[in-house]
Amino acid sequence: MDEGGAEEGAEDVDGAGEWEGAVDLEGNWCGRGTLWLSDHTHDDNPRDSRDGARWEGKMRGGERTGRGVEHFEDGASVAGVWHDGVLEGPGVYTSDDGDCIEGTFVHGAFEGGAREWSHDHELQFEGQYVDGAREGPGTAYLPFESGTLAGVWRNGAATGDRFAFTYPGGGVQLVGSWLDGEMVRAVVLRDGGGGSSGDGDRWFHADVATAASIATEPLLADPYEEGTVDVRPSTVCRASGTAATGSAGEGLFAKRAIKTDELCAYYSGTRSTHAEVDARPGWDSNSNTMSLAPHDDVTVIDVPPPWDALEHYCATLGHKANHAAEPNAEYRHVTHPRFGHIKSIWAIKDIAAGDEILVEYGYTDECPPWFTPDLYGKISRAAFG
DSSP: OOTTTOEEEEEEOTTSOEEEEEEOTTSOEEEEEEEEOSOOOOSSOTTOOOOSSEEEEEEETTEEEEEEEEEOTTSOEEEEEEETTEEOEEEEEEOTTSOEEEEEEETTEEOEEEEEEOTTSOEEEEEEEETTEEEEEEEEEOGGGOOEEEEEEBTTBOOEEEEEEEOTTSSEEEEEEEETTEEEEEEEEEEOSSSEEEEEEEEEOOOOOOSSOSOSSTTOOOHHHHTTEEEEEOOOEEEETTEEEEEOSEEEEESSOBOTTOEEEEEOOEEEEHHHHHTSSSGGGGTTOEEOTTTOSSEEEEOOTTTTSTTTOOSOOGGGOEEOSSOSEEEEEEEETTTEEEEEEEESSOBOTTOBOEEOOOOOSOOOTTOOHHHHHHHTTOOOO
16 A cells, blocks of 8 residues: 555556556556556566666656656666656756766756766766757867867857867867867967967868878878977887897977876878778788777778878878887877877876887787887887987
């Protein structure tokens, strides 16, 4: 019994769902229970499945009331407080992959300040919502700690003339127009400590590489890299047999002091598939390839000739970093408003101005002829003079 003579049972009322819970003397659903909104039965045990669309909470007079959780067919859910059958007040929507939005429901939709979180508890967005979508001032925190995008959202998207992408660590921004989340036209803004200064002579736009084009403006240098790294003759020696044979060629160097866990450089390039790369003859054809797995199991970034020469391509410089058995930096995934999802290089130790930035290439079962693991650690930092 529950709430004044209620009886326990299961009932489907006018197609509104099947209620597992109490019913009051007037036949209304009441008390705590589960309202099944879709078929949830198994042939072998009709009550064994708990993965159908359903609402779990309290009923009064046949209406949802108080705190409850609604689960959807796709695995998403919404938790909050219902008043007379409608979500009102603080609540959380969780998608089927675990991402969530927390905010305030008004008449069943998010209104006002809200926050979006990834399934691994990384903040993705904080700002204003109207009628369940981003609308008004807000800041998006890009995947892989790639920086932030701040501006006034419209119809759920980054659309407007005053958006600002801030690089990791701050100090450098791309400021201008975005349309449906894509950078249309932006200039560089730098914080020099005594105030901000702009660079109106160069304009940046979304320029994601394809298999045929590495960039529409391959000589337009990234403004963050300009102040952080440059390319010089490498200090690394490469081995053949038991002897060092010569310099690794060009290398990536720090123009300023770079702290541990600070971004060093970006690594963009043409986009191929693993199958296309594997079909190429020998290591010389794949010397600058970089997989985007596990986040993208198809795409391989590449900086092939002639783009491997600075006079042809310098939009990003990450492909110039050489290998070391004891590196001071590592590859990470990153999202960039110009290049899209690419790789990047981050310091894993403090790097002094003028030091070469070195990464571990991660060779396992295959490696190029110059790579000899037993010797490489001894000579990887040998100065060539």
